[in-house]
Amino acid sequence: MVEFQRVNKWYGSLHVLREISLRIEQGEVVVVCGPSGSGKSTLIRCVNGLEPIQSGEIVVGGKRLSDPSLDMTALRAEIGFVFQQFNLYPHLSVMENIVLAPLKVKKAPRPEAEKIARRLLERVGIPDKASAYPANLSGGQQQRVAIARALAMQPKIMLFDEPTSALDPEMISEVLEVMTDLAKDGMTMVVVTHEMGFARRVAHRVLFMDEGQIVEEGDPQRFFDSPASPRTKQFLSKILSH
């Protein structure tokens, strides 16, 4: 579904991704963790071309991102992206936030787009908020709308960039619940998060990144119970100790 082939990326002289090679299969749920500045957000932002890479190749759904004839817009429509800061459109109601892309990109008829939007709002647990504006919602509700907005394009893969990091503790679980349901439905997901409970319960595979490299990867049980790298052990002891 997604493949990184010896990907390198620099911000100026800062080498943020170093020789990353990675394969993510259809239906797989991959959690990426690591200290801040390790390149984990950059990694998933490269998948939908929000960040260009300087060498190597990324293949998404069989399409090479370096291909000059690639229709990036069409590819992005198949990749859902959920941001740490929600990024809902503040001037549009929840309903309009969700139907904008289906109406303008897929040219879906409005009644159909709204029907799908209502079903998605039901699915993320806020069916009564269609006419609310983002500013009237709690952080957890905004993030669930953001997930619904991404799902409205019926993506083949969902990318989450620290989706709960900006949330109050009591709202984290409501967002994680939605994501867990999504994983159970077989969605291919790449999740950058520090929610290790979620990783343990839901992920098929956990990646640990540090200084632009994938230091360690494995299934959650092995990853948490017997990490091989001392760097991973040190990181896990820090975030699991409280």
Place this chain on the structure above:
Amino acid sequence: MNYQFDWSVLWTGQSGQWLLQGLVTTLEISALAWLLAGALGVLSGALRTAPWAPLRAVAAFYVEFFRNVPLLVWMFFWYFGVPPLLPKPFQDWLYDHGAEFWAGTLALGVYHGARFSEVIRSGIQAIPKTQFEAALSTGLTTMQAYRFVIIPVALRLIIPPVTSESLNLLKNSSLALTISVAELTFQTRQIETYTAKAFEALTAGTVIYLLLCLAIAGVMARVERRCAIPGMIARAAPAEH
């Protein structure tokens, strides 16, 4: 002081008619120039934030060229400078169809368009980059992201400075009298010439400009309230809940 006030000069003879004609011309030239300035401002303001350097350069050139020459010079330029360069039949047609009015409209429009452009650019740049990324991530093209997300939000953010700029445009339309557009200031001068009552004539002009600008400011305040983005700060009215 032995000045004899005579306010009746404002409603005897042709004064009332002149003032009315002047007011209509001021409104016409301002409205047309405002539309031109708005279109140029939104286009060039958006292009200055575009992800392609050549487009940014074209827009920057427009802004710096047109806002850094005095408006009066632009009036003369479009009225005296440009028409002689045009083909003779077109020139004749123009002089028969209010060349001074169109030159004035163009001068006001391109000058204030450059100033609008900066206001719009600042509105766009106040929007977090991640809003744009969110729009792109759902599959919208760059054009669509600007059209449906970035520009609508930016326009709402910049209503107060746009109001100020719009009032400036209206007041600056008085400079068109220098290329003999018979707008409001031109007509008050005419009353003064015919009646030798400068104070009365200019007072009439002053009051009309003032009322006009206050009315526009009032309308814009309503627009600002109606278009306010829910949850944005700095609102006089309390939030709904």
